[in-house]
Amino acid sequence: SQTIHQWPATLVQPVGSPLSLECTVEGTSNPNLYWYRQAAGRGLQLLFYSVGIGQISSEVPQNLSASRPQDRQFILSSKKLLLSDSGFYLCAWREIGGGTEAFFGQGTRLTVV
Amino acid sequence: DQQVKQNSPSLSVQEGRISILNCDYTNSMFDYFLWYKKYPAEGPTFLISISSIKDKNEDGRFTVFLNKSAKHLSLHIVPSQPGDSAVYFCAASALVGGKLIFGQGTELSVKP
Numbered sequence: 001s002q003t004i005h006q007w008p009a010t011l012v013q014p015v016g017s018p019l020s021l022e023c024t025v026e027g028t029s030n031p032n033l034y035w036y037r038q039a040a041g042r043g044l045q046l047l048f049y050s051v052g053i054g055q056i057s058s059e060v061p062q063n064l065s066a067s068r069p070q071d072r073q074f075i076l077s078s079k080k081l082l083l084s085d086s087g088f089y090l091c092a093w094r095e096i097g098g099g100t101e102a103f104f105g106q107g108t109r110l111t112v113v
Numbered sequence: 114d115q116q117v118k119q120n121s122p123s124l125s126v127q128e129g130r131i132s133i134l135n136c137d138y139t140n141s142m143f144d145y146f147l148w149y150k151k152y153p154a155e156g157p158t159f160l161i162s163i164s165s166i167k168d169k170n171e172d173g174r175f176t177v178f179l180n181k182s183a184k185h186l187s188l189h190i191v192p193s194q195p196g197d198s199a200v201y202f203c204a205a206s207a208l209v210g211g212k213l214i215f216g217q218g219t220e221l222s223v224k225p
Binding site for chain 1: 119145147154155156157159162164202204208211212214215216217218
């Protein structure tokens with residue numbers, strides 16, 4: 001069966017520090033991968049998605065970047081965090097093709113102080 | 114540009130009654146729609162989906178209706194139970210391409 005791992009669960013980082021959140025998927029090949037952010041009291045904002053290794057689509061211009069160095073690994077990064085980067089970050093995967101549901105990790109609560 | 118909209122941030126329903134959650138979309142390329150349920154500090158869990166070739170899909174107490182001409186979908190929960198209290202998100206994608214867009218969510222409260 002397929003599983004998705006996302007870590008860490010919580011993170012407190014000072015303004016200006018770098019960020020690296022990692023997400024890995026097991027039990028499937030060539031999935032679509034996604035990073036979403038939920039700010040306090042807001043909806044799920046699509047940040048990045050990837051349909052293959054090295055293929056990253058960015059939805060919102062911002063202080064973040066994403067990379068997919070391996071088929072089932074998706075990394076969210078920042079060189080210098082801003083206060084506005086605080087939020088709940090969610091990684092998700094789904095089978096390629098678009099006509100299936102996406103499965104989410106448990107999320108990372110990032111607080112930038 | 115909000116391509117998927119849930120205009121009701123909250124909904125309160127009595128236990129046993131019907132809950133109706135609404136969602137509108139603007140992108141005519143969307144042809145696959147999903148509903149998710151989310152608790153605080155957890156990832157969303159999939160509830161039910163519908164493709165654009167259908168106008169209704171039912172799974173137990175959950176039914177999703179799609180009106181393509183109006184670019185509108187709704188989720189009906191009958192009967193509503195206190196355990197259904199959560200935030201519900203609708204989402205939309207095209208069968209071609211990877212983008213999956215979510216609405217802002219509706220917080221459902223089912224009162225005993």
